[in-house]
Every structure is written in C-alpha cells, then in structure tokens.
Amino acid sequence: MAGRLPDESDFRTRPGKRGSRPRTKTRPDHDDAVSGLVTGVDRGRYTLLIDEDGPDEHTISAMKARELTRQRAVCGDRVDVVGDTSGDEGSLARIVRITERSTVLRRTADDTDPYERIVVANADQLVIVTALADPEPRTRMIDRCVVAAYDAGMDVLLCLTKADLASPDALRDLYEPIGVSVVTTSQDADGRITPLETVRAALAGRTSVFVGHSGVGKSTLVNALVPGARRTTGVVNDVTGRGRQTSTSAVALRLPEHEGSRGWVIDTPGVRSFGLAHVQTENLLTAFDDLADVADGCPRGCTHLEGSPDCELDAWTEGSEDEPTRAARLARVDSFRRLLAARS
Numbered sequence: 001m002a003g004r005l006p007d008e009s010d011f012r013t014r015p016g017k018r019g020s021r022p023r024t025k026t027r028p029d030h031d032d033a034v035s036g037l038v039t040g041v042d043r044g045r046y047t048l049l050i051d052e053d054g055p056d057e058h059t060i061s062a063m064k065a066r067e068l069t070r071q072r073a074v075c076g077d078r079v080d081v082v083g084d085t086s087g088d089e090g091s092l093a094r095i096v097r098i099t100e101r102s103t104v105l106r107r108t109a110d111d112t113d114p115y116e117r118i119v120v121a122n123a124d125q126l127v128i129v130t131a132l133a134d135p136e137p138r139t140r141m142i143d144r145c146v147v148a149a150y151d152a153g154m155d156v157l158l159c160l161t162k163a164d165l166a167s168p169d170a171l172r173d174l175y176e177p178i179g180v181s182v183v184t185t186s187q188d189a190d191g192r193i194t195p196l197e198t199v200r201a202a203l204a205g206r207t208s209v210f211v212g213h214s215g216v217g218k219s220t221l222v223n224a225l226v227p228g229a230r231r232t233t234g235v236v237n238d239v240t241g242r243g244r245q246t247s248t249s250a251v252a253l254r255l256p257e258h259e260g261s262r263g264w265v266i267d268t269p270g271v272r273s274f275g276l277a278h279v280q281t282e283n284l285l286t287a288f289d290d291l292a293d294v295a296d297g298c299p300r301g302c303t304h305l306e307g308s309p310d311c312e313l314d315a316w317t318e319g320s321e322d323e324p325t326r327a328a329r330l331a332r333v334d335s336f337r338r339l340l341a342a343r344s
C-alpha cells in the first residue's frame with residue numbers, strides 16, 4: 001500500500017549547516033506545560049482555550065516555540081504550552097508540543113499538487129452545507145468533500161439549506177445510501193432557521209468542520225447555532241466586490257449544551273473545495289466495508305474503476321443470486337466508483 005504524501009511535518013530534521021550544530025544537551029522537557037485547544041490561527045498567532053469546561057477556563061494567545069521548527073499547529077489541535085498562560089492583556093505563551101491527532105483533514109491546492117496542507121485536526125464530522133437552490137447544488141463538489149472526509153476517517157453530514165426553495169429528495173436519495181447523514185433547513189419569514197434542533201442534535205458532542213460555497217447560507221446557519229459567533233453574512237457588493245470581512249483561517253466555535261453534551265463547530269471560510277491528490281483508494285474503501293472485502297480479491301494495482309480488467313467488484317455484481325440483489329450491489333459499486341472518479 002502506498003503511503004501518504006509528504007506534508008509539513010516531514011521536513012523536520014533536514015541535515016544542514018544549522019542542523020549539524022551541537023544541540024543543547026539538556027533540553028527542557030516542560031514539566032510545567034499546560035494543555036490547550038487551538039481555536040484560531042492568524043499569521044502565526046494562535047488562540048488557545050485552556051482548561052476547557054474546567055474551573056479555570058480561559059483564552060490565551062500563543063506563538064509556536066522554535067523547537068517545533070516546521071511543524072504547524074492547526075485549528076482543533078491539542079497542544080502543550082509554557083510561559084505566561086495567564087491570558088492577561090499582552091501575555092504570550094509558547095506552544096512546545098502538538099498532541100497526536102485523531103484525524104487530520106487534508107487538502108491539496110488541486111489534484112496535481114504534490115504538497116498537502118492540514119486544514120483541521122481532531123474533527124470527527126464534516127458538515128457540507130449546500131443550498132437546494134440559489135446557488136444550485138453541485139454534486140461533483142459534494143462528492144469531492146465526501147471523499148476528503150472519508151479519506152480522513154470522518155463522518156459526513158450533508159446540510160441542505162433553503163429547503164423553502166426546492167425539494168431535497170433527489171440529493172437525499174443520492175447521498176444517504178453512501179452513509180451520509182442528511183438534514184434540511186429553511187429560513188422562515190422572520191429570518192429564523194428551522195428546524196435548528198435537528199441540526200443541534202446532529203452536532204452534539206462532536207467536532208464538526210463546516211464547508212460550503214459562497215451564498216449557501218453557511219454563515220447564517222453558524223450564527224443561528226452559535227450565539228455570538230457573528231460570522232459575516234450577506235451578499236458581496238456587486239459594484240466593489242467587497243462589503244464584508246474576508247477572513248480565510250479556520251476558527252473553532254463552541255456550541256451551547258444540547259441534552260447534556262456540547263460540541264465544536266469549526267468554520268472554514270477559506271475552504272470551498274478540496275484538492276484530492278493525497279487520497280488513497282484504500283482509505284476510501286474503508287468507508288465501504290462491504291466492497292472492501294470484495295476488492296481484496298482484485299488483481300494487484302486494480303483501480304476498481306469501470307472497465308478495470310478483472311475487477312472483483314464487477315464479478316460480485318454479476319454473481320448476484322437475484323435481480324434485487326444485483327440492483328443493490330450495482331448501486332453500491334456505482335456510488336463507490338462515482339466517488340473514486342471525483343478525484344481527477
């Protein structure tokens with residue numbers, strides 16, 4: 001199995017003039033470090049939440065310590081910090097360690113870019129916000145987001161907005177069979193988003209990354225979910241092309257408690273699509289465990305795409321005992337191949 005592509009963490013100990021200098025023998029091991037959660041990153045300045053849900057919960061500013069060299073912390077990272085962790089005006093702590101990540105959502109600039117960036121760490125759900133109309137939904141774009149999420153080992157929630165304008169049925173039928181949860185929302189005459197409780201239930205106790213194209217209603221939704229989030233909404237000024245703040249870095253926003261559990265929303269204003277050069281077929285197969293067993297019997301290097309010689313997925317479909325089974329298997333294989341093909 002081919003490994004993942006290189007990312008920034010792979011460039012740590014390149015030997016060179018600086019690297020050959022003798023290091024300080026007694027490196028501090030930072031016994032006094034406290035842990036924090038990265039909730040925002042802005043030009044090398046990190047916002048961290050210390051003692052989440054504890055008696056001493058507070059927000060601080062931090063920089064990366066030099067010993068982290070090329071490693072970058074991202075939104076959602078759990079880190080260890082030393083120095084002034086009071087959070088007092090003007091205080092600045094230092095991040096000395098990034099805790100091992102449970103998931104990483106990666107993207108490449110496009111499908112041929114060999115360099116991948118980590119967008120968010122430790123999230124367990126990708127929320128794809130798509131309008132049912134105005135702007136029209138684009139299934140290829142949704143497919144690509146699903147691939148990025150499955151590759152990262154994250155679940156997918158498809159949030160279909162503007163259900164007051166068009167029916168969600170076709171998209172529901174396309175995505176529910178491939179393990180995607182679907183919720184629909186509308187905006188009522190007073191501007192309220194309904195049913196918000198259904199969305200809250202789907203987010204409770206999880207860390208959810210929100211992605212969506214401009215105008216789909218992502219900011220409206222995030223503002224409704226997180227009181228005080230104040231994400232900029234509206235339409236770009238047609239004349240100047242401006243009229244709103246254009247922040248591009250991810251921020252983590254804490255959800256109010258829902259039936260005893262909270263959760264995090266990570267809004268990613270800069271992320272509107274995913275380059276998928278880094279995605280491995282094997283990772284995608286883990287989201288289709290019935291097909292993974294079948295594909296075990298494929299010839300070495302099988303792409304599993306339509307027309308791939310001796311692909312076991314075709315034999316599996318053909319070998320169905322009756323017509324309903326054949327139709328169901330074919331639908332599974334077609335869905336998997338559609339996602340595979342969304343990569344290029």
Ligand SMILES: Nc1nc2c(ncn2[C@@H]2O[C@H](COP(=O)(O)OP(=O)(O)OP(=O)(O)O)[C@@H](O)[C@H]2O)c(=O)[nH]1
Binds near residue numbers: 162217
């Ligand atoms: N009809 C209808 N309009 C909606 C709904 N949700 C949001 N809108 C409107 O859609 C427009 C765009 O909403 P935003 O929340 O600014 O969209 P966005 O996805 O955040 O877009 P950017 O700010 O460009 O990232 C606003 O005029 C909203 O009032 C909905 O459920 N139904």
Ligand SMILES: [Zn+2]
Binds near residue numbers: 295299303305312
């Ligand atoms: Zn195959």
